[in-house]
Amino acid sequence: MDTILSIQSLGKTYASGHQALKSVSLDIRRGEIFALLGPNGAGKTTLIGITCGLVNPTAGRVLADGHDVVRDYRKARATIGLVPQELTTDAFETVWATVNLSRGLFGCGRDEAHLERVLKSLSLWEKRDAKIMTLSGGMKRRVLIAKALSHNPRILFLDEPSAGVDVELRRDMWEVVRRLRDDGVTIILTTHYIEEAEEMADRIGIINHGELVLVEDKASLIHKLGKRQLTLHLGAPLEAVPASLADLGLMLGAGGLSLVYGYDNAGGRERIAGLLRAVNEAGLDFRDLETSQSSLEEIFVSLVRTPR
Amino acid sequence: MNWHAVKAIYRFEMARTFRTLGQSIAAPVMTTSLYFVVFGSAIGSRIESVGGVPYGAFIVPGLIMLSVLTESISNGSFGIYMPKWAGTIYELLSAPVSTPEILMGYVGAAATKSVMIGLIILATSTFFVPLQVLHPGWMLCFLLLTSFTFSLFGFMLGIWADSWEKLNIVPMLVVTPLTFLGGSFYSIDMLPPVWRTVTLFNPVVYLISGFRWSFHGTGDVSLATSLAFILGFLALCLALTSLMIRRGWRLRH
Numbered sequence: 001m002d003t004i005l006s007i008q009s010l011g012k013t014y015a016s017g018h019q020a021l022k023s024v025s026l027d028i029r030r031g032e033i034f035a036l037l038g039p040n041g042a043g044k045t046t047l048i049g050i051t052c053g054l055v056n057p058t059a060g061r062v063l064a065d066g067h068d069v070v071r072d073y074r075k076a077r078a079t080i081g082l083v084p085q086e087l088t089t090d091a092f093e094t095v096w097a098t099v100n101l102s103r104g105l106f107g108c109g110r111d112e113a114h115l116e117r118v119l120k121s122l123s124l125w126e127k128r129d130a131k132i133m134t135l136s137g138g139m140k141r142r143v144l145i146a147k148a149l150s151h152n153p154r155i156l157f158l159d160e161p162s163a164g165v166d167v168e169l170r171r172d173m174w175e176v177v178r179r180l181r182d183d184g185v186t187i188i189l190t191t192h193y194i195e196e197a198e199e200m201a202d203r204i205g206i207i208n209h210g211e212l213v214l215v216e217d218k219a220s221l222i223h224k225l226g227k228r229q230l231t232l233h234l235g236a237p238l239e240a241v242p243a244s245l246a247d248l249g250l251m252l253g254a255g256g257l258s259l260v261y262g263y264d265n266a267g268g269r270e271r272i273a274g275l276l277r278a279v280n281e282a283g284l285d286f287r288d289l290e291t292s293q294s295s296l297e298e299i300f301v302s303l304v305r306t307p308r
Numbered sequence: 309m310n311w312h313a314v315k316a317i318y319r320f321e322m323a324r325t326f327r328t329l330g331q332s333i334a335a336p337v338m339t340t341s342l343y344f345v346v347f348g349s350a351i352g353s354r355i356e357s358v359g360g361v362p363y364g365a366f367i368v369p370g371l372i373m374l375s376v377l378t379e380s381i382s383n384g385s386f387g388i389y390m391p392k393w394a395g396t397i398y399e400l401l402s403a404p405v406s407t408p409e410i411l412m413g414y415v416g417a418a419a420t421k422s423v424m425i426g427l428i429i430l431a432t433s434t435f436f437v438p439l440q441v442l443h444p445g446w447m448l449c450f451l452l453l454t455s456f457t458f459s460l461f462g463f464m465l466g467i468w469a470d471s472w473e474k475l476n477i478v479p480m481l482v483v484t485p486l487t488f489l490g491g492s493f494y495s496i497d498m499l500p501p502v503w504r505t506v507t508l509f510n511p512v513v514y515l516i517s518g519f520r521w522s523f524h525g526t527g528d529v530s531l532a533t534s535l536a537f538i539l540g541f542l543a544l545c546l547a548l549t550s551l552m553i554r555r556g557w558r559l560r561h
Contacts, residue, residue, distance in 0.1 A: 014561065052402040055561045074310070074404040082402050088395030097323065104316020105403035147399065 004030040004065055004186045005051070005155055011059030012046050012210075020046040022210040023060065028155075033177065033187045035201035035218075037194070037300055043210040044190040045085065048157050052082045065154060078106055081153030085160040085190075087140045091133040095124055095143055098132065099150045106151035118149050122176060138169040145176065156180060158189040162196055174200055194297035208304045227294040230261040230272060235285035242282050248275050259286075313405045317413025318420075321387055325421050333425060336375045340429045343371050344436040347493055358495050361524045364437035369520040370492030371433070373454065376426045377487055377512070380455050381479050383418035384462025389475050392466070392559070401560060407553040411463070411546075418459035419452070426451050440523075446531070447522035453538045454515055460545035467552050467559060486512045491520075496528045511537065 005028035012021040021043045028034050038044050049055030051062050051069055062069045067076035090098050099115050119125040122142040127135060132143060141161070148156060158177070162170045170193075177187055177200060191197055197204055197218070204221055206213040216224070237256035248271070251260045261275060279286060325332045348364035355363040391397040400410065433439055441447050462479075469475040490512030496504050507513055508529075518534025521527035527534065553559070 049561065052398075053560075054398055054401050056556060074406075077402060077404040080402070082398065084395075084398050086395055088398060090394065090396055092324075092327070093320075097320065101316050101320045102399060104312045104319075105399060105405060107310045107312050107404055109312055 002030040003027045005188070006063040007047070007051070007060070008062070009060035010047065010050060010057055010062060012043075012050060012055060013058050020210050021050075024207070024210070024212050025060075026205060026212060026215060028186060028188060029203075030186055031181065031184055032202040033181050033189070033200050034203050034205065035197035036188060036190045036205045036207060037197055038190070038207035039304055042207045042304075044207055045159060046210075047207070048082070048159055048188075048190065052080055052157060053077055074107075078151070079154045081148035081151065081156045083141075083144045083148045083156070083158045083161060085163060087137060087144070089132045089140050089143055092131060094129050094131055095119070095135075095146070096128040098143065099146050102147040103150040106153075108151045114152070115146075115150060118146050121179065122146050123172075138165050141165055141169075141173070145173075149180075153185065155186045155188070158187060160190055160192065162191065162193050170196070194300055198297075206300060206303055213303055221299065222293070227298070228263050229292050230263070230275075231290050231292070232259045232261075232279060232284075232286040233288040233290075234258060235287050238284075242284070244282050245278055248278060250275070259284075310405050310409050313403060314409050314412045314416075317400075317410070318417045321414060321417030322420065325417075332421060333428060336379055336425050337428055337432055340371050340375055341432055341436070343367070343374075344433060348436050358498070359524070359526050361526070362437065365439050366495075366520075366524070367493055368430070368433045368437065368439055369523045370490075370516050372426050372429050372451075373512075373516045373519050374487050374492050375429055376422050376451065376454055377458050377483060377515070378479060379425050380418060380422040380458035381462035381465065381483055383421050384415060384459035385466035385469065385475055385479075386462075387414045387418050388463055388466035389469055393472075397559065401556075407550050410553060411460070411549060415456060415459045415463055418462065419455035422455035422459060423451055426455070442525045443522040447519065450515070450519045450522055450534075450538070453542060454519070457538060457542040457545055460542070460549050464545065464549050464552060467549075467557065470558070486510050487516075491516045491528055511541065514538065 005026075007024060007026040007028075010021055010024045011019075013019045024043070024047065036044050036047070046055055050057045051064065053069060053073060057070070062076075064076040065079045067073075067079070069076040090101075093101075096115075096119075099119070100110065103111070103115065116125065119128055122145055124139070124142050124146055127139065132140060135143065145158075145161075161173055161177075165173065174196070177189070181187055189196070189200070201218050203215065204218050205215045214221070231253065234257050238252060238259075239256060241250050241252055241259065245259075249261060251262070252258075253260050259279070261272070263271070344364070344367075347367055352363040352367070357363060358366045388397075391400060430439075465475065465478055489507065490510050491507070496507045496513060499507060514529055514534045514537035517527035517529045518531060518538065521531050521534070551557075
């Protein structure tokens with residue numbers, strides 16, 4: 001595995017005594033889209049803050065492309081781009097001036113062709129001479145992405161990229177992120193929108209109370225932890241589950257018009273054929289059947305609600 | 309050395325100056341012109357001379373220093389407070405820039421503006437009073453040193469301040485009174501002995517005295533004392549500002 005970002009036993013305790021991160025270790029693979037999920041105050045922004053130089057760690061270390069973000073901050077930071085959660089922009093500046101400033105800050109000389117490409121890819125080229133204060137919220141978000149991309153970072157942090165963005169723009173942004181990944185940029189995003197993580201991420205990390213609860217490939221996470229459900233819709237309502245079916249783990253659905261069988265990806269699937277035979281033999285008239293799988297959101301909620 | 313960052317910060321800050329040219333330059337020039345009209349012409353015409361220098365010409369170095377000090381502090385503090393207030397400071401903190409580079413960019417731009425204002429006021433003063441500069445090299449040296457030192461001082465204020473009120477309170481309640489009482493409009497020899505001794509504790513006296521010496525060849529304290537003071541204060545501001553940035557005091561969590 002080619003690791004581009006290595007977070008090692010990272011800890012942060014603020015002056016108030018609040019322990020925001022408790023010895024978090026995490027390796028991010030080169031070229032992947034990694035989604036970091038967690039409720040408010042879980043430690044996501046602190047983790048990003050330490051990696052990008054906004055927050056001083058109290059324990060552990062972070063290596064960005066092999067460079068320590070504290071000791072070798074110049075090389076480490078040059079590889080990183082950050083799109084913050086808040087729409088923090090130089091309101092009175094033009095788009096062109098602000099992206100030029102960003103490029104210079106990261107040690108790169110003027111390159112109008114590169115900035116033109118970046119602005120065009122984000123549909124900002126026509127707005128290059130507009131003052132940022134005249135742009136919509138969605139456009140300002142794009143400006144922040146353009147600033148973060150102005151120096152060709154190999155690692156891009158997107159902290160809640162879709163916060164306050166309409167559905168259409170969110171989908172546009174996902175497209176931009178996918179293109180960046182195709183160009184070899186490693187993307188780490190934090191999000192409250194589970195749909196966003198489900199749509200884009202290769203791997204998911206869940207953080208809660210400053211601890212990393214799990215890190216998994218998205219597909220295997222859903223496979224491992226996803227609950228499945230078989231619902232049999234009946235032609236006539238039942239008052240109770242028939243005695244002959246009592247041992248099969250069936251539950252009566254709303255109004256007695258369905259029978260529900262719950263199982264997970266780890267086991268229970270093999271009993272479905274026998275269950276259907278038993279329902280037939282019991283003489284029940286079932287009209288339809290459907291299966292469903294729990295979403296990432298449901299998995300996330302169940303994990304962060306688990307008492308620790 | 310990340311020269312691209314230094315240039316980018318400097319250009320960005322200077323662009324703001326030129327965008328708000330009226331506010332940045334016209335306002336201090338207008339204010340100083342009013343001082344010349346009131347103190348130089350109206351009141352000054354009733355005072356013959358101070359130490360052999362016509363009163364109108366005598367107050368020129370003090371008035372330039374008054375503007376340069378307040379503008380340097382204002383420019384230096386605004387340069388760093390604005391991104392803190394707007395939240396755009398995240399970019400500076402996450403960029404591969406060192407403390408000297410940050411200072412060269414922000415403080416360099418703030419000092420440049422102050423020097424420009426000082427020279428414009430100097431040019432303006434020639435419309436009101438006949439003026440000669442005996443030691444132009446020393447005059448420029450004091451102008452540059454004062455601009456850099458007080459822009460650094462302003463930069464510290466900008467890091468310290470967490471509200472617009474705090475940003476204005478030190479210049480308003482400390483710096484302006486010290487400047488007025490530092491011999492802008494008079495020689496401290498004109499004060500009673502007790503007040504003369506008290507005034508010597510005012511650091512601005514040394515700046516104005518040295519600067520006035522470069523114009524007229526006379527000052528309240530010796531050139532060496534003035535120079536030693538300004539260099540000492542510059543070193544102190546430089547050390548404190550560097551420490552603040554390195555530690556991330558009021559910048560990083």
